[in-house]
Amino acid sequence: MIHNFNYHRATTVQESLSLLEKFKEDYKIICGGQSLLILMRQGLVAPENLVDIKSVKEMSYIDYDPKKGLKIGAATTHREIEKSPEIKKNYPVLVEMEENLASVQTRNWGTIGGNLAHGDPASDPAPILIAMTATVKLANTNGERSLLLEDFFVDIFETALEEGELLIEIQVPVPLKKSAVAYEKFNIIKNHQGIVSVAASITMAEDGIGCKDARIVLGAAAATPLRAGEAEQMLIGKKIDTKLLASVGKKASEECDPVSDIHATETYRRALVKALTIKIMKKAWEQAKTSGRVGGKHT
Amino acid sequence: MKKKLVHLTVNEEYHELYISPRKLLVEILRDELDLTGTKRGCSTGSCGACTILLDGAAVKSCSVLAVQVDGAKVTTVEGLADGAGLTPLQLSFLDHGAFQCGFCTSGMLMSATAFLNEDPVSEDIKKGIQGNICRCTGYNSILRAIRAVAEGKYEDEGR
Amino acid sequence: MKKHTYTVINTPIHNIDGIAKITGRAEYTFDITLPRMLHGKILRSPYPHGEIIHIDTSKAERLKGVKAVLTGKDTLGRKQGIWRRFKELCDEEILARDKVRYIGEPVATVAAVDEDTAEEALDLIEVEYNALPGAFEPLEAIKEGAPQLHEHAERNINVTRHIEWGDVDEGFKKADYVREDWFRCSSQAHVCMETHCAVADYTPEGKLTVYTSTQSHYYIKVLLAEILGLRENDVRVISRYTGGGFGSKFELDSAQFCCSILSMKLCQPVKIVLTREEEFSATKRRTPMFYYIRSGVKKDGAFLAKEARVFTEGGAYTAMGATALYLTGFFQSFPYVWPSYRYDGYRVYTNTAPTSAMRGFGAPQATFCAETQIDLIADELGIDPIDIRRKNAMYPGYEVPGQATIQSCGLGQCLDKIDDWIKSRGKLPPNRGIGVSAYGFMSGGIFNWFDTPYAFSSAVLQINIDGKVDLFVGSQDMGQGSNTTMAMICAEELGVKVEDIRLHMGDTETCPVDLGAWGSRETLMQGNAVKMAASKAKQQILEFATAKLAPNIVYDLDIKDGWIHLIARPERGLSFYDVVKEAIRGKDGQPIIARGHYTPHRKGMISPAYSFGVQAIEADVNPDTGKITLKNCVTAHDCGQVINPLGVEGQLEGAIAMAAGYGFTEDLPMDEGKILNPNLVDYMLLRATEMPETKVMEVETYEPEGPFGAKEAGEGLTNPTAGALGNAVFHATGISIKNLPITPEKVLNALKEKKNK
């Protein structure tokens, strides 16, 4: 049963921020409501005031600039990202990810900002965006601040958003030459949340042989999306081969901190992290070798 | 808690409704407008039985507050065809036996309608109904029914 | 086999409820609103085992909008159950008075002006429990000293069953190879898309009308009358559309009972709809089973002796569990010729949600274990999986000693077809395998534990002046399409069009008794009753027609497509519609009325007829993650004469989705009696994206006991899939998982173990 609340619809960022400021003590932001309404129905969340930002038009956009990179408004729906020709061309892995996120219905209404602000360690966009070194722009009535997305996640369902703060934009840098990002989630039912997921980005050295930079980001393998830092280090400056990838996978599986639940034991999650890391690194590596762009499908 | 005035155009009929903000769109459709063709099968946004078209896009009406869609155009299964008519998709569902108990059918039809309106040729039909659970049919008859329409087999039909 | 030509039978007919369903006009119980209707909710026990010390409802009663709060103390305190012939098996009160035995057991119920108020009131009811230690696993609960659920059941043994024929010990002595295995079969939720729901409307005249989503309005009427202390025919049960059943909706449930007592108290309609969470955690479910099987065979694969023992997790009450216990034992031997067989089944009470009937009724569990073991035996002996099955397959005329006589049986042809298909697949890529499983099922049960004095199925038919036929049936369409099947059988027998039939069903006040849609009984049993009624009506019409046509006495008449004619000279005839008009006039204005009925007599212990089939599943196993991907599912199926090809195809594909779910994704894990995944996020149902390509190959036989030679095509199809899937994994990887569901984690662990060996 959804408890009573006062409903406030904002139509601009300014209006949203003033409402947040006004109800400081007791409010909840709703955008698509795809995650929030489930919690409200269970009575787990029962705010006095509900601030609706779904119709804030100025927070719904996709901007791509070949020099500055990609900017996505927080209220942009999953479906808009999935269908964006710009994103398909420059960040195809994002489209691929979106196609496997929940259902068409949820993607039509749920937003990227809501997804990230929800702070679910099993979020699909989070690991990819972290692998792409994305930043998020947060705002309150006093101004704005930027944060690396990897610093945005604090704990399970907990983010760096402070009282009165709104997530307004996600920024993704221009893909580097000879780099690629790949992603996969493991699940039994295709578009369910991942039991674990792995995103990997690889940037090849100028010589096209060595690995200049690497990021491995694990989803549902800890309380927050997690960078497997030691595993990444094993790659940097090295020539990648199957043997190295096997030990990188092993390292990632040791670094993560997964839980046991009805879907998988901790041991199994670690095994999955290992298998997926090897597979995804290999995919990213192969694409990076041949590609000038992220995702590597379009050279 | 104050009731809110909400304007909705449902199946091309305009309504002004005073509603409690905590009401879900599905509750308004079923309880206020008597459009019981739209079903509910869960409380976690998982089953798709409540799927409707919101400004043309398939959305789960159990996962949207009615106040949030003030001013929107909604289509439910009752609005698919006029009068005694049937859409090509509905005819195809009959021909292919694409339902059994029928409880998921409204939601399936709405998802499939949205899918067919978009880009039926290049897309995988399975993805179009991925958000809808059917416990009876095993989906394949539904996929055949949608495919037949996507392939134009019902172009001149519909009554 | 005699070839039959039919006009209606075996043509793909549109479902007669189709237009209502695809336009959203079909009104399910879930959609019903009556004037002055209240909404009810049920308070459920949070303890798996405990005594109810005290319930204080006063705060809830004072909440604005609450109209009534009732507990077990407000009922007659009668225990009910569907095994009415055996009083000790009627063990469930529905609203517990003194003791709760599972998490989710109802303890109080509220009626209020709306659902939210009723829900709020639940929070205000104070129940004081004395928590007791629980017994959760059958193998533990049966031990001496385990917490006991019911006074009458020592060591928690609820029901035992024994089946035996031949000399089993002698058989094992003669065997060249003996193999024993333990299996664990998991639970499964029915997950009807329409959750259990009911609207009760009691009026001061003393009449109770209950609209409900059910598989048997007759059972619900009788059970309600009994527990409420009403006369059977003061209760009317109406069930026009049912949003899925699968075995979960033919026992009296908490929604039906609670809204009835609330309505009787208030003389106002009350509606209760269970939430999805209640549906998962507090309605009945598939019976988990621990199976021990020992089989003895000859070197050449000939079966000699089999011994099976099963311990089933009964949950807190008997429900339909006693039937499942018998059927699983019987179908453990199916569809093979075992010269000797011994089965012992124990149903054990546990502090978990009761387990009961679910599509396949104990047979999917049995078939999974049996078929997995057969492949292991074949592998050990170096025999092809198809060959070993062929060697031991049942055949027409085979008598299962003391149990059943098989009349039609197309198992041999099914094996041939599947064999051909497997060969056509050629060499498979690595980590891919094809597994097969044979199966069979009953076409309606013969047992009468319900103790009905009525025929098992009845039909009434009336032909009106315009030739339109009113057909009244007791069968319940829950999606399986029996309404269409009955209309088709009637149309074929009478020689008219399906459009000429106006079907009346789902109302105990207007329809004759039928036991309902379970045990795959409708096509054969209700079908026979309909056919008899139609045949009697036809006879009346032909008498008039004969008088009019005055043919030579050696000629026979028939009706096809509304044309009454001489069989030998089809052009000589009369319009059915014209004859009906005159016949009615001739009967002093009485419409033509006929009745039909069916009760199996002298048909063995189980069923009058059996379906057969073989299924092959092709699947990939990912060696790094253990994930299984279904590729193909091919089934050769003998359901006798197909009545409606659209219907059979739908049953088959639906069964595959449900049974594959049972095989590898669906489960109800528990912690001390608490179901851990009571929602559709964590309970994993297959979706369109997980469905393999499906192909059906019909093997037509003619079943003498069935209408037009038909037999069941509903439940049997849930039997083979888990076994075929497990065998596919076995042939892909060499590992055999004996513990359902076959999750990727189990597969990966087994692969690791195999590697370490």
Ligand SMILES: Cc1cc2nc3c(=O)[nH]c(=O)nc-3n(C[C@H](O)[C@H](O)[C@H](O)COP(=O)(O)OP(=O)(O)OC[C@H]3O[C@@H](n4cnc5c(N)ncnc54)[C@H](O)[C@@H]3O)c2cc1C
């Ligand atoms: C059936 C189902 C399946 C799903 N499967 C997946 C999946 O496979 N992968 C996946 O990644 N996700 C999945 N999700 C989650 C879903 O993608 C996201 O949670 C959803 O898109 C959130 O967006 P929203 O706009 O609906 O957020 P809301 O539900 O409106 O909000 C979510 C949270 O974010 C806060 N919030 C929203 N917007 C902002 C903002 N701009 N600033 C600050 N706080 C904000 C809200 O207060 C709330 O706490 C699934 C959800 C459902 C219902």
Ligand code: FES
């Ligand atoms: S009711 Fe299940 S998704 Fe809306």
Ligand code: FES
């Ligand atoms: S037809 Fe019954 S759930 Fe789909």
